[in-house]
Amino acid sequence: RKEVEQDPGPFNVPEGATVAFNCTYSNSASQSFFWYRQDCRKEPKLLMSVYSSGNEDGRFTAQLNRASQYISLLIRDSKLSDSATYLCVVTRGYQKVTFGIGTKLQVIP
């Protein structure tokens, strides 16, 4: 089993829709969790850190479920500019930083 798993998609959604992605992780000792956004042929950019209490930034909400070992990202009122690949990141100590394969989102007019 992979340490971090994501559905690669693509998720094709109309503008204004709500879309959610999940990312599962296999090691219960994982410590820190993040969502990054990566546009085609560009570098990843931090979208949000993910906390057990959940956190929100505008139209974006991230959740962590330690019992079921997954993190989620919810995007409300999708914009064309949200089209990108969304990477989840799980860390464990200093030695282990694992990115998921990324979920591709395409927002359609």
Added chain:
Amino acid sequence: DAGVTQSPTHLIKTRGQHVTLRCSPISGHKSVSWYQQVLGQGPQFIFQYYEKEERGRGNFPDRFSARQFPNYSSELNVNALLLGDSALYLCASSLESANQPQHFGDGTRLSIL
């Protein structure tokens, strides 16, 4: 403030050669991490450095090495290049560790012929 800067932007090498990639972190960031990203995959962790010491190493062969300098800049070296080393090499900096939010440079696109 300048972000993370990497050089060169693009590089073409042949099998068996070696390459050195360079990275300057954001001012005030003491941790630098290196990643390899091939098309269609997420970045793969290669190394993390903090205060000139290697703190973490991913599952890469000994042909890959790195170091961090007193000014916190870093170099990634790859020896005996293979075709499979063709990838985007990303450098990321953070305040103290890769457990914290990281800021990525634009990357170096390495092609092996």
